[in-house]
Amino acid sequence: MKVFVAGGAGYIGSHTVYELIRAGHEVVVYDNLSTGCRDAVHPGARFYEGDILDKDRIVQVLQTESAEGAVDVAMHFAAKLIVPESVSMPLAYYHNNVEGLRQMLLGLMESEVTSIVFSSTAAVYGEPQKGECLEDDYTLPINPYGETKLAAERMIKWASEAHGLNYCIFRYFNVAGADSTLEIGLNKDQLTHLVPLIMQAALGQIEKLSIFGSDYDTFDGTCVRDYIHVTDLAKAHVKGAEYLCKQNSSLLVNLGSGEGYSVKEVVDAASKLLPLAYEFVPRRPGDPAKLYANITKAREQLGWQPELGLNDILQSDLDYRRKLLGSNS
Numbered sequence: 541m542k543v544f545v546a547g548g549a550g551y552i553g554s555h556t557v558y559e560l561i562r563a564g565h566e567v568v569v570y571d572n573l574s575t576g577c578r579d580a581v582h583p584g585a586r587f588y589e590g591d592i593l594d595k596d597r598i599v600q601v602l603q604t605e606s607a608e609g610a611v612d613v614a615m616h617f618a619a620k621l622i623v624p625e626s627v628s629m630p631l632a633y634y635h636n637n638v639e640g641l642r643q644m645l646l647g648l649m650e651s652e653v654t655s656i657v658f659s660s661t662a663a664v665y666g667e668p669q670k671g672e673c674l675e676d677d678y679t680l681p682i683n684p685y686g687e688t689k690l691a692a693e694r695m696i697k698w699a700s701e702a703h704g705l706n707y708c709i710f711r712y713f714n715v716a717g718a719d720s721t722l723e724i725g726l727n728k729d730q731l732t733h734l735v736p737l738i739m740q741a742a743l744g745q746i747e748k749l750s751i752f753g754s755d756y757d758t759f760d761g762t763c764v765r766d767y768i769h770v771t772d773l774a775k776a777h778v779k780g781a782e783y784l785c786k787q788n789s790s791l792l793v794n795l796g797s798g799e800g801y802s803v804k805e806v807v808d809a810a811s812k813l814l815p816l817a818y819e820f821v822p823r824r825p826g827d828p829a830k831l832y833a834n835i836t837k838a839r840e841q842l843g844w845q846p847e848l849g850l851n852d853i854l855q856s857d858l859d860y861r862r863k864l865l866g867s868n869s
Contacts, residue, residue: 541565541566541612541613541781541782541785542565542566542567542568542605542609542610542611542612542613543560543565543566543567543568543611543612543613543614543615543781544568544570544601544602544605544611544613544614544615544653545557545560545567545568545569545570545585545614545615545617546570546571546592546598546614546615546616546617546618546644547570547571547576547592547615547616547617547618547619548567548569548570548571548576548581548585548587548615548617549569549571549573549576549577549578549580549581549587550571550575550576550580550617550618551580551715551725551726551727551728551770552617552659552712552715552770552773552774553569553571553576553615553617553618554576554577554580554581554582554724555719555724555770555771555773555774556615556617556773556774556777556778557569557581557582557585558582558719558723558724558774559771559774559775559777559778560777560778560781561582561584561585563778565778565781566609567582567584567585567586568585568586568588568601568605568611569581569585569586569587569588570588570589570590570598570601570618571587571589571590571618572589572590572591572592572618573589575728577727580724580727586605588601591640592616592618592636592640592641592643592644593635593636593639593640593643594643595643595644595646595647595650596647598643598644598647598648598651599647599650599651602647602648602651602653603651606651610652611651611653612653612655612781612785613653613655613656613657613781613784613785614644614648614653614655614656614657615656615657615658615659615777615781616641616644616656616657616658616659617659618636618640618644619636619637619640619659619688619689619692620632620633620636620637620685620688621661621685622685622732623663623683623685623686623824623827624732624824624825626683626684626685626688627683627684627825629684630684633684633685633688634684634688634691637685637688637689637691637692638688638691638692638695641658641692641695641696642695645695645696645699645705648705649699649703649705654703654704654705654706655705655706655707655708655781655784655785656696656705656706656707656708656784657707657708657710657777657780657781657784658692658693658696658707658708658709658710659710659712660689660690660692660693660709660710660711660712661685661686661689661711661712662711662712662713662766662794662796662831662833663681663682663683663685663686663689664679664681664686664689664690664693664711665677665678665679665680665681665686665711665828665831666679666680666681666682666686666828667680667682667828667829668828668830668831670830671764671800671829671830671831671832672800672832672833672834673711673794673831673832673833673834674794674834675711675792675793675794675834675837682828683825693709693792696709700790706784706787706788706789706790707784707790707791707792708780708781708783708784708790708791708792708793709790709791709792709793710773710776710777710780710793710794710795711792711793711794711795711833712768712773712795712796713765713766713767713768713794713795713796713797713831713832713833714733714734714735714765714766714767714768714796715733715767715768715769715770715773716733716734716735716736716767716768716769716770716853716857717735717769717770717771717848717852717853717856717857718770718856718857718859718860719770719771719856720771720856722856722859722860722863725770725856725857725860725861725864726770726857726860727860727864734765734803734806735767735806735810735853735854735857736857736861737749737750738806738807738810738816738854739810739814739854739857739858739861740861741816741817741818742810742811742813742814742815742816742858743814743858743861743862743865745861745865747817748816748817748818748819749807749816749817749818749819750818750819750820750821751803751804751807751818751819751820751821752821752822752823752824752827753820753821753822753823753824753827754820755823756823756829756830757829757830758802758829758830759802760802760804760805761804762802762803762804763802763803763827763828763829763830763831764800764801764802764803764829764830764831764832765800765801765802765803765831765832766796766797766798766799766800766801766831766832766833767796767797767801767806767850767853768795768796768797768846768853769846769847769848769849769852769853769856771848772795772797772846772847772848773795775844776795776838776842776844779842779843779844780842783841783842791841791842793835793837793838793841793842794833794834794835794837794838795833795835795838795844796832796833796835796846797832797833797835797846797849797850798832798833798834798835798846799832800830800831800832801850806850806854809850809851809854810854810858813854813855813858814858
């Protein structure tokens with residue numbers, strides 16, 4: 541199949557492109573490189589620079605590609621995704637995450653591409669009563685990032701009813717780690733996710749790790765989250781795209797490990813690889829106490845199962861950061 545990947549130069553998008561190509565599929569990457577990196581695009585993919593908000597450019601790329609064979613599935617990774625930033629910049633998040641998706645859907649319809657794999661988030665669940673999230677649980681986001689992703693999900697569902705669009709919506713939990721080749725990983729100037737920040741502290745790139753909140757209603761007072769290796773996540777997207785090409789139906793599933801780890805547990809596990817300094821600081825706005833996935837639906841409907849655990853995540857991220865340090869020395 542031929543897959544159009546919007547945001548394919550970013551962290552999750554680039555790993556998905558690698559897995560698509562490893563599975564023998566043809567890939568077209570579309571990215572404005574605002575947060576993505578051109579060097580992260582697999583050399584076997586064709587690259588076009590363009591913005592998710594530019595519908596005409598999307599149509600131009602899709603029509604150019606269709607001349608060499610129809611595009612079967614589109615993937616959307618082109619969203620803003622930092623929770624604290626969304627709290628301080630809600631209008632920018634609505635503009636990119638909601639209006640950007642609307643423009644992309646218009647471009648897909650005009651180009652007769654009728655299948656989309658969409659990256660959503662566990663943030664749509666808000667503050668779940670149980671901590672474990674099922675796909676049919678009540679959705680009540682507590683930050684603008686989650687709100688924009690939920691609005692995007694609903695837009696896709698309404699477009700599906702009106703225009704015959706087939707979709708696979710994935711609600712991600714915490715994604716971390718790097719590709720086994722160490723050619724790609726999470727490489728940004730401003731890191732905000734726990735695992736890479738832990739490794740920066742362990743490698744002496746930052747003085748100490750800040751743990752936001754020690755008084756949550758959890759067994760050790762720190763937030764509980766579900767951590768999934770980016771390679772497992774990417775492989776799920778390949779299965780999702782293949783599902784859409786075979787089935788005339790749509791799907792919404794959680795993607796996580798199915799286990800919850802507290803921030804302190806992750807820090808303790810990383811400390812077995814390298815010691816690190818940390819301190820407790822006040823809570824951040826918009827952070828729920830517990831958030832982890834029930835992944836039964838992904839197992840049953842996609843035949844997908846995570847293969848890599850927390851230690852694999854930590855080791856691969858550490859190895860990738862060591863490689864970056866070596867290349868910059």
